[in-house]
Amino acid sequence: MGRNTFTPRCKNAKVYFRIFPTANMRWEHVKILEDMKTLYVRYLQDFGVGRGGCEPSYWKFETDGIFYNDTQEEIYNTTMAGVLEKVVEGCSAIILAFGQTGSGKSLTINGLQNSFRDRGIAPRVISDLFEKKASIKHLFKMGIEMSYIETHKMYVNDLLNPTGDKLDSQALKNVKVVKTKDEHSAMKTLFKAEGRREFSEDYTIKHAANGVLTLHVTLKPHNQTEPIKKVAKIHIVDLAGVDTFGNLTSIHKDVNQVGNANLARSQLEQFILILCENVPGHVLGKQRLNILIQYLGEALSAHSILRFIGHLRTNKENLLISLSMLRFGQIVRGMKPQKLQFDIKENKDLKQKKLEQELAEIKKMQDLSIMLSNGDLSTNINQERIKHMQHVAEEYLHNKTDEIVLLNVTDATTVLKVFKDLYNKLEAEKIECTRIAYEKAYEDALMCVKKVSSKADSVQSMKSSKKGSRKSIKSHEGSLDEKVIPKSVKKPPKGSLTRPISSSVDGQSSTKLKTHDKTVPVKPLKHSRTSSLNIMKKSSASRRKSNSSTATAGTGIDSIIEETALPDNIPIHNEAWNLFITDSAYNYKELINTVNKYEEAAKEVHRDYLLEVKNLQKLLEAVDIRKSEYQKAQMQRLLRKEIQDEDGNVIVSDLENVCLENLKIAHNELVKQQEKVLKIQTELRIALEACQNGKKTISDQYELFCQQKFQTSVPDLEAISLQAVEESLEISAVNAGEEEVEVCAAEKNHDIIRYENLKQIMKTQIQRKIYTREKAKKWVQSCKT
Numbered sequence: 204m205g206r207n208t209f210t211p212r213c214k215n216a217k218v219y220f221r222i223f224p225t226a227n228m229r230w231e232h233v234k235i236l237e238d239m240k241t242l243y244v245r246y247l248q249d250f251g252v253g254r255g256g257c258e259p260s261y262w263k264f265e266t267d268g269i270f271y272n273d274t275q276e277e278i279y280n281t282t283m284a285g286v287l288e289k290v291v292e293g294c295s296a297i298i299l300a301f302g303q304t305g306s307g308k309s310l311t312i313n314g315l316q317n318s319f320r321d322r323g324i325a326p327r328v329i330s331d332l333f334e335k336k337a338s339i340k341h342l343f344k345m346g347i348e349m350s351y352i353e354t355h356k357m358y359v360n361d362l363l364n365p366t367g368d369k370l371d372s373q374a375l376k377n378v379k380v381v382k383t384k385d386e387h388s389a390m391k392t393l394f395k396a397e398g399r400r401e402f403s404e405d406y407t408i409k410h411a412a413n414g415v416l417t418l419h420v421t422l423k424p425h426n427q428t429e430p431i432k433k434v435a436k437i438h439i440v441d442l443a444g445v446d447t448f449g450n451l452t453s454i455h456k457d458v459n460q461v462g463n464a465n466l467a468r469s470q471l472e473q474f475i476l477i478l479c480e481n482v483p484g485h486v487l488g489k490q491r492l493n494i495l496i497q498y499l500g501e502a503l504s505a506h507s508i509l510r511f512i513g514h515l516r517t518n519k520e521n522l523l524i525s526l527s528m529l530r531f532g533q534i535v536r537g538m539k540p541q542k543l544q545f546d547i548k549e550n551k552d553l554k555q556k557k558l559e560q561e562l563a564e565i566k567k568m569q570d571l572s573i574m575l576s577n578g579d580l581s582t583n584i585n586q587e588r589i590k591h592m593q594h595v596a597e598e599y600l601h602n603k604t605d606e607i608v609l610l611n612v613t614d615a616t617t618v619l620k621v622f623k624d625l626y627n628k629l630e631a632e633k634i635e636c637t638r639i640a641y642e643k644a645y646e647d648a649l650m651c652v653k654k655v656s657s658k659a660d661s662v663q664s665m666k667s668s669k670k671g672s673r674k675s676i677k678s679h680e681g682s683l684d685e686k687v688i689p690k691s692v693k694k695p696p697k698g699s700l701t702r703p704i705s706s707s708v709d710g711q712s713s714t715k716l717k718t719h720d721k722t723v724p725v726k727p728l729k730h731s732r733t734s735s736l737n738i739m740k741k742s743s744a745s746r747r748k749s750n751s752s753t754a755t756a757g758t759g760i761d762s763i764i765e766e767t768a769l770p771d772n773i774p775i776h777n778e779a780w781n782l783f784i785t786d787s788a789y790n791y792k793e794l795i796n797t798v799n800k801y802e803e804a805a806k807e808v809h810r811d812y813l814l815e816v817k818n819l820q821k822l823l824e825a826v827d828i829r830k831s832e833y834q835k836a837q838m839q840r841l842l843r844k845e846i847q848d849e850d851g852n853v854i855v856s857d858l859e860n861v862c863l864e865n866l867k868i869a870h871n872e873l874v875k876q877q878e879k880v881l882k883i884q885t886e887l888r889i890a891l892e893a894c895q896n897g898k899k900t901i902s903d904q905y906e907l908f909c910q911q912k913f914q915t916s917v918p919d920l921e922a923i924s925l926q927a928v929e930e931s932l933e934i935s936a937v938n939a940g941e942e943e944v945e946v947c948a949a950e951k952n953h954d955i956i957r958y959e960n961l962k963q964i965m966k967t968q969i970q971r972k973i974y975t976r977e978k979a980k981k982w983v984q985s986c987k988t
């Protein structure tokens with residue numbers, strides 16, 4: 204199968220333009236025809252000195268649609284018309300926004316900073332995909348996965364794996380793909396990743412790199428007769444804004460950021476020019492020089508759905524850049540109509556399952572046919588033949604013949620039956636013989652004993668006159684015992700089969716597992732500076748080398764890296780940590796093993812605790828039931844008016860007594876259970892404390908290691924910043940507030956509130972990034988001084 208299902212040729216690449224609205228729109232530079240598809244841009248030469256009185260001339264540009272003051276929804280509906288329908292059939296798509304800095308690309312693509320109404324294409328695609336999934340769920344099992352990356356000049360930054368290293372072109376397959384279980388979780392992932400994007404130094408959200416959100420769609424039919432799966436990707440690309448350095452629009456970007464954005468766009472233009480030429484696939488592969496083009500892979504071809512949305516500014520100063528955008532659009536539109544390619548793969552698992560089922564079916568049929576044919580044979584066979592076979596079998600057993608000729612299964616069954624009957628007969632005879640022999644032996648033994656005892660009696664009568672009878676009988680008994688039990692057979696010493704308990708092992712494990720033992724064994728420090736420092740130096744050197752190479756390649760992010768670059772003798776946290784855990788002098792392995800043991804013990808105690816709490820709950824319920832039973836019994840008495848006897852004593856019914864007794868029992872059990880829970884709670888606290896102490900010892904050892912090796916601490920800034928930001932933004936409160944939001948959702952628009960909450964997630968990520976950046980700067984400064 205593979206990519207070989209075609210539809211008729213159609214125009215796969217469509218190009219739209221969105222015009223940035225301004226208060227004083229200069230329509231004398233740009234004209235749009237009423238069809239909203241044709242655009243005229245004034246000749247730039249007309250603006251030259253001395254050209255004032257000339258008749259204006261225009262360049263004409265055909266497009267697939269021009270948006271001016273259109274809503275986000277209208278733009279989505281127009282650009283994405285029919286795209287998702289093709290995607291669920293297995294055709295990949297690229298939705299790409301390009302244009303000048305600040306011309307509205309991020310608004311079109313994400314719109315995440317804006318209101319729910321103004322959300323962009325990406326969140327709308329996610330919502331519609333999940334809607335589609337629900338609508339075809341009776342036919343297909345649809346899987347939606349996500350990845351979100353940013354491409355810089357030479358490397359990829361995986362936004363769904365923020366702690367991971369930067370990936371170069373060789374490692375693109377390592378980009379993280381996250382499964383999404385529903386629309387909300389997909390949205391959460393999107394907002395979180397968006398908050399992790401790189402932005403310019405002044406913290407205004409000016410994207411300095413190309414963002415690519417990829418939705419991986421897989422469809423497997425429920426119908427098992429069709430062992431196929433359809434696979435497609437939707438890449439939603441927000442290209443970094445192109446510009447001329449020094450322009451007012453690019454004021455927040457440095458020269459490298461502007462240069463890289465321009466380069467990425469022109470490399471894309473080059474590639475699309477090659478695509479227009481219908482170049483064979485293997486040649487195309489070599490042309491994918493830019494990492495963005497490599498990442499988009501086969502989806503960036505004339506056989507996929509391409510929707511490019513250009514962004515224009517129409518004022519005189521930006522007209523030159525807008526013209527270059529329009530020319531790029533013309534190149535994309537120039538791609539020849541091609542057949543769409545649908546990626547329909549064989550579902551190997553399903554195919555295997557199907558074949559296994561068929562095989563099982565065939566085997567069943569085979570067994571059935573054998574059974575039937577045997578049945579036929581045995582019922583139809585001649586009785587003479589059976590007698591003959593019995594005779595042959597007996598002859599064989601009596602060695603009168605050397606072989607038995609079997610013509611069919613029934614012959615074999617007959618022969619086997621003869622053998623079986625004979626065996627059973629012999630077995631019965633054997634048992635009978637054993638029984639007879641046993642009885643005979645028993646009688647003989649009895650006789651023997653009788654003879655011995657009669658002899659003994661006579662000897663006894665002879666001796667009885669000289670010695671006391673009791674003593675002689677005792678000694679006689681002793682000698683008989685010795686005869687019955689041969690000396691060679693010795694009783695095993697008591698307890699010899701029980702496994703010896705090694706006191707050292709047991710003692711060791713008990714001291715280690717004791718949760719209240721707060722001390723963690725720490726061996727004295729040995730200094731193995733040479734080996735670890737060598738590694739550190741090597742890795743630092745390579746890191747700095749790559750830093751400097753990217754710095755000379757020069758992006759804005761590189762300038763941040765440069766600013767936060769550490770002195771030569773200090774590694775980043777990951778490197779320092781790796782050195783620490785491999786340095787045998789610091790016993791990391793032993794320490795972490797101890798912590799793991801503590802954690803295991805704590806988990807066990809926690810499990811017990813949960814169980815006991817559950818039991819406590821049950822007992823509480825039981826007490827409630829008993830209480831209400833007792834109250835009912837009291838009520839019954841009151842209703843019967845049998846309240847007092849003649850002496851004025853309260854008459855208590857038997858039922859009431861029984862209920863009271865039950866209540867007391869239940870109450871006692873409850874008290875016991877409460878004590879049990881309290882006890883186990885204390886154990887749990889001790890176990891958790893032990894875990895914390897263990898972890899603290901590790902971090903102390905790590906600190907000591909850093910101080911000794913690098914004369915400074917090397918903190919994990921990411922972890923610290925997450926904690927700090929969460930505290931400052933009171934994320935827990937926000938998360939807890941989600942339920943409250945659910946409750947009042949009936950009054951307000953549910954989607955709007957949810958969207959606002961999602962924006963909070965993005966804000967957290969941005970705050971975290973800013974915090975980490977600031978912290979890193981300060982720390983590096985302190986290291987340098």
Ligand SMILES: Nc1ncnc2c1ncn2[C@@H]1O[C@H](COP(=O)(O)OP(=O)(O)OP(=O)(O)O)[C@@H](O)[C@H]1O
Pocket residue numbers: 222223224302303304305306307308309310311408409410411442443444445514
């Ligand atoms: N069509 C529009 N109508 C109203 N405001 C807009 C429009 N397009 C963009 N804006 C506003 O202009 C600002 C810049 O837009 P946006 O961030 O989307 O630009 P961008 O092209 O993505 O910029 P960059 O390349 O720096 O990332 C935002 O505040 C956005 O809300």
